[in-house]
Amino acid sequence: MHPPRLVRIAAPLLIGALVLSACGSKKESGGSSGNKTLTIGVVAPLSGDLSAVGNGIKNSVDLAIKQANEKKTVKGYTLTMDAQDDTAKADVGATVAAKLVASSGVVGVVGPLNSSVAKSVAPVMAQADLVEISPSNSNVDLTGRGALVTGGTQVRPYKSYFRVVASDDIQGPFAAQFAVKTVMAKTIAIVHDKKAYGQGLAEAFAKEATKDGATVLKTETINPGDKDFSATITKLKAQKPDFLFYGGEYPEASLLTKQLKSAGLKIPLMGGDGVQSDEYTKIAGAAAEGDYATALGAPTDSLASAKQFVTDYAAAKYADPIGPYGAYAYDAANVIIAALAKSTASGSKSGQALRDDVTKAVQDANYDGITGKITFDQFGDTTVKVLTVYQVKSGKFVAAKTDTFK
Amino acid sequence: MDVFFQQLVNAIVLGATYGLVALGYTMVYGIVQLINFAHGEIYMLGGFGALTTYLALPSGTPAGISLPLMLVGGIAVSVTAAVIMERFAYRPLRSAPRLAPLITAIGVSVFLQELVRNFYPHARSARNFPQLVNPDYQIRLGSNVQISAPQLLTVTVALVGMVTLSTFVRRSRTGRAMQATAQDPDTARLMGIDTDRIIVTAFVLGAALAALAGVSSGLQFGQVDFHMGFITGVKAFTAAVLGGIGNISGAVLGGFILGLVEVMATQYAPDPFSGGAWKDAWSFVVLIIVLVFRPTGLLGERVAARA
């Protein structure tokens, strides 16, 4: 009688499992010396087209948590990370938000990357008063600033939502003032990727640039994921601009600047914090020379902590680059960690009480991060109005001007 | 007028890639009536295969040597992937319900993308591709009309690929067997044609052309990434249908028309419906209009009518 196929497979499996697992040592029971565990969640796209950017956020939070555990920043607690893939979709975002809310150990969340996802995540977080700090959302509606643009009063829609980046209506005009007043751009071409971030930024830029007296050409759009921008460039070239503002992120921006210059349109490209990344200069190479990008806060590379972050990130050997929002995510995580340290110091709390406390502590945060000082206004927006314009010189972003936005 | 001619050049360059990838769709569809959604990934693998070859070569290898080797490397990877895919994913489903292979194709597509993303070193974001052909080298075609060297290369590679393929299909024994199989697989089998081999041949040829497109795209843009196959794949499939699926000249024509529509829509479509944001919508509008008036594509399909 032949043994059935399953037995032939399962029996060696059983034996193999035993042999493999036999070579181990007796584990001390008890684990981590009685430390209680608290978890910081991450919501970001960890798969698909945006996974590199999303994983940059995740890894940066991971780094912050590891360092906090080493330094025992939150006494008596071990911190862990719970990273959830939102696949850059709103409905998945709502699901993972519910998952994090349901997990009682989660006391703060970093993310999400996309503003549209934030709009489904934030309501769920607000319901549970679980603090959420986005390292990248710049859409004006998330903190109710949309009403300001149309002349209404600002009302905060999500009580536990914060962000450490400037909203579009600050970064865009800041860049525009620089372009018109410092670079003396006369005819400005504007291109964006038709995503919430890129469009918001580009529109705010265009408005301010027009106000400041520059001629702004009709806005052109490209599609994220496209590689061939020659048609758009030909269209722009005919209108002879002397400056180009790009609303979007570095993958497209780097290709755009390359093709721009190959086509003989040798004008500087300027972008926002989505462009201000080492990846940009790496991909675009010599074509990036002279291009500009803005970012919130004082120049990071002038701060020792920022340099240390880049070194530590490299040392941790993550599979993905830091990306444009890694530094912000690192700061966001540290703001939550600092809030945790404060909330737990006064005594042992847990569950909803702890979440409420952490949210309060984040609201009152005053933290020196690698992207600058972080404090929040009553709507969850960063109060920092200091921004820096960087310019690519010899293949690196170098601070060209730091100023307070007025 | 210069702008128009420059956009025409842009359209031809864009259309060349679409056409080249569309040929793979069309050949496989013509023979097995399978929409091989994973074909875009074959194109992507071609780019990565060439990159790998380049990295394996000693640095300082002259472009004259490395470029042909990269093409060979890209084709080798694409063809291998296509053959494995056909053998293990599609062949077992020949007699399955018509839609089953479609899901398999989507599965294969996801799998290949993720394979590259997770296991190709540093492929999570775009990888720089050696720009062996200098994009700043512009060839003037008119006072203000120019084409860059890599763009010219893309068009040349595409044309050579298309001509070679159509000669092969029309002249060679295997090519005629392919036509016969496309017309009527049962009769072809009765006539002693090894249809399995023919189907594999279609996959191989399609993969080789996709690899050419992948490599020339890498050279043109200086990068390859794991999701580059998706958009190109959908566009190429559209091109194939536009021209008449199963029809080799149709795929080429469809590719160029699609390129033309996209480029011209960016430049000339009435405001506010112009620009990159609307160009794909225009492509599909043109596709729908064409199909409404010519239900089997511009040049008509060449597919066995099966009940």
Next chain:
Amino acid sequence: MTSQTIPEARVRSAPDLGVLLTGAGALLLVGSALLPWAGYAGFPGKMTLSGYPGGARLYVLLLALPALALLRPLPGRAAALRAAANVELAVVALTVYFVAYAGGGFVNVGGGVYPAMIGAILYLVGSRRLPTSEAVAEGVALPDASWRFPVESLVVAGTAGLALWLFVIGLGMPSSSIASGSDLTLGPLSINDVANSGQFLAYVITIAGVALVAGRLGLLKSLTIMTGRHPKLFVAAGFIAAAAFPFTQNGSGESLSIAARIGVFAAAAVGLNIVVGLAGLLDLGYIAFFGVGAYFGALVSGSVTSVTGVHLPFALTIVLGGLVSGIFGLLLGAPTLRLRGDYLAIVTLGFGEIFRITVNNLDGSAGPSLTNGPNGVSNIPDLALGSFNFGANHTLFGIDLSFQSNYYWLELLLLAFVMTSFLRLSESRIGRAWVAIREDELAAAATGINTTRLKLLAFALGATLAGAAGTVNAHVVKVAAPDSFTFIESATLLAAIILGGMGTVPGALLGATVLYLLPEKLRFLHDLRLLVFGIALVLIMRFRPEGLVASKRRAREFHDHETDPAAEAVA
């Protein structure tokens, strides 16, 4: 139980070695399930508790239960026990491996592991020695007696309950990927990842095993007969079981959120099933209709970001959303229905893309102002029905219910409506005409069917159902944004019905469950999640090209010689 059970097996009545070994194995397994399997603290899934079959031990226990059949020589018993023993061995091996791996070595396993391994081997060896009879288990046909109805009702309702219970276990299994910081980290995977992946695998294997055993014992056939006799009862029981789900969640919204997502996509999948499964029209842009509903719902929700400023009552919204979407279905269908198969597919794909691009552009700068472009229509307020606020947590019968329960129930109602519509349509004059068109369009026309009209009707109805589902979803996720309506979403919906089995309601339900649950449950795989998902799609199609639940028609198409269970029941 029945007269068929007497044959030869009873003749060799001496308790033979096989029965003894199997019984002993089963007893050991039951005992082992009550002993701790992990010898160290920190292993999740309640594997360290003693006296309680926590974690994967539950499956071990479950798979030992068929040994009860040893008490009566049922037909198919030997085959069933062999299947149970095979699966049991796999589950034990897998679980031991994962416990030992996570613990850093075999030395760290708990006391329950040893009897389990011995038991599993005895169980296997014993079951191989059981006397086999040629009799294949038939479905149990209960005699027509006064007690038949209550008994069958109980069985049918119990099955629905069991299905819910299994679903709860599956959904409730932790899938979080807590990493970093903990000293229990094992390379890239945390101890939780390892434990969860092991338990999830064991769960899947066990479900398959239970189905296998039930099949061998003829229980599935009996069940088919009984549910066939009381279809309404079965549906009602299933519905009640599903409605009871939120009460099992201890106030947590996590699983409900996933379940609600599955529900809304299942509803859309059923709608797509009309178009693809019944009428045979391949639609690759179906998500656009869902999107039309979602945007409509968002625009009239009274959201501050909606340009309309209109706030309609929800009941009206859902009806109008369906209608508007249905009109879009007609608009797309009218010019394109002449197209054959794959041409229609690409046109629908194109339509889907046009929809996405259009809503992405209608923001006042690249087109008329309607949808806020890429920002989408957000801040959609919670629904309120009188004083009942859908956005608040409630307590019912002393049980805490998270606010997600409200939306879950709403979607359950939607799903029930959609399913009923589909079932009733598919068995009506209209449904038969659709199938006729799918089978042979020319012959259908020659039989008097207005094929154009009916195809349009299929498109419009499919779109209407998707639109209704979309309006609900907009309120659940609180935002309607273009990213949610990409080609991949259409492909996933299509995959759901093909995977589940075309043209059937359970198929659409199961397909949607697999496609939306699997990625959730595969989260422990981190970066490899989609890779495994891709492989899973290929494998499922490779081994069940007709889908997991083949429709009656398709089942016969694939297994022509098998006879109709209903016919057997009569015999």
Next chain:
Amino acid sequence: MSVLEARAVTKRFGGLTAVKDVDLVVNEGEILGLIGPNGAGKTTFFNCLTGMETPTAGDVTYKGAPLPKRPDLITKAGVARTFQNIRLFNNMTALENVIVGRHTRTKAGVFAAVGRGPRYHREERESEQTARDLLTFVGLGRVGDELAKSLPYGDQRRLEIARALATDPGLLLLDEPTAGMNPNETAAAIDLVKGVQARGIAVVLIEHDMRFVFGLCDRVAVLVQGQKLLEGSPSEVQSDDRVIAAYLGKPTEAETAGDKQ
């Protein structure tokens, strides 16, 4: 009284004239045979009558009214047909196939189907009863629950006739109803066609089996190279030299005509 009148029906495919100026009158209750060598345009002529092809010229009236253009409307008007190469709904049961035939004679729409009022149930019951009666009528009463494609060839032909009858036609067009049948089945087919005639339905049939045609038909029309050669009683046609010439002139075709297709 005539049921169907075709006047000067012509169908051209590009340069090829498949049917040229064919006149044909079908009288109420009669069985009319349409014969001719392969490629004579018989099936094309049928297609012109049933809306599968639009005639290039000529007109057709059914019971005095012009025939509509679309196949489904023609069926609704009362002209039903079968196909040369059987076209059943393969993955539906025999009974379902016939019930589909009731489509034009029933009304239930979407709302009726979802709402399921008493009228819906009555209509469904009636459809099923009619279908079962028809299955019994064609001799398939016992195989109603079998899938159409699993039926033997002869049964499939009968099923197709039952489906056509379910549309309550006044005229039934049969395209080679005995092709591929053995002698026993052919004999049964004669009875079946006579039975159809007995229901007051006129029948036109294309056939290559001459014994079948001459044994069954009231009148026979001969089509050669797209034109009507002659029309008359079976004995007239049988004895006409031109008919023999038309067939014998191309002996190879005449021989293969019976067993091909």
